[in-house]
Amino acid sequence: MVVAINGSWKTPIRNFMIHGLSGGGKANLVRMALCEVYDTGIIIPSITCDGHSYNFAMFNVIGAVLCPNNIETTFLHPFNPKIKIAVIFDIYHMMKLVRNTFASFGVMVNQKGEEIRWSCINELYLLHKHEGLRAGTKL
Structure with missing residues (x-):
């Protein structure tokens, strides 16, 4: 789903059947989606997702380092390396994970x-x- 930062629109770009797909496979899908959207003239500044382990694995493959001692929360756009894309984890989902773990x-x-x-x-x-x-x- 692509959501405008400076507008009032959002649109799905494609449906992917990802059940059982590895972090590397998901990283390839994200790269492909970023390139397809870039071809339309839209620049994606960030990707927001929940905190599941497969998303951490995907971002590590893409180039964002999410280890506590060495955090790099951006990665380079696969088509234009001058563009950095930020990784954002949905705070409400992360708080829910902490609460459920604590409980x-x-x-x-x-x-x-x-x-x-x-x-x-x-x-x-x-x-x-x-x-x-x-x-x-x-x-």
């Missing part, structure tokens, strides 16, 4: 070794519900 583990440990318990988040939710408060967050 399933129950306890996480911060860099100081202090425990952070999911039960505290749950108790806060119950307090809000009991008191009739509504937090701006979605627990």
